[in-house]
Amino acid sequence: MMCPKCGLDRAHRSHRSFLDWGLSLIALKPYRCRDCHHRFYAYKSGSMSAKMRTPEERRVLKLRRRIRWKRTRGELVLYAISSLIFLAVLYYLLQQRVTGG
Secondary structure, X not given: OOOOOOOOOOEEEOOOOHHHHHHHHHOEEEEEXXXXXXXXXXXXXXXXXXXXXXXXXXXXHHHHHHHHHHHHHHHHHHHHHHHHHHHHHHHHHHHHHHHHO
């Protein structure tokens, strides 16, 4: 993470205070520069703080988002298929009761 004050790539995640816990609800994370000790907030995902990310960090974040989307898409497909199977079994069981009674 690059410091907005000095422009060096020496910032790291800082410890959170009480206020920081509230800001984490909107995805703002505290960072502190190792050189100038400037404390600042940036979005963890990097979407709003792209100028503070190095090109390598942006590539890593993009790759993580792509992997996360593939996993989410696979889970959605699995839930859809299992829901269709459940509905088919339920339909079959209800048809058996109606015609058998």
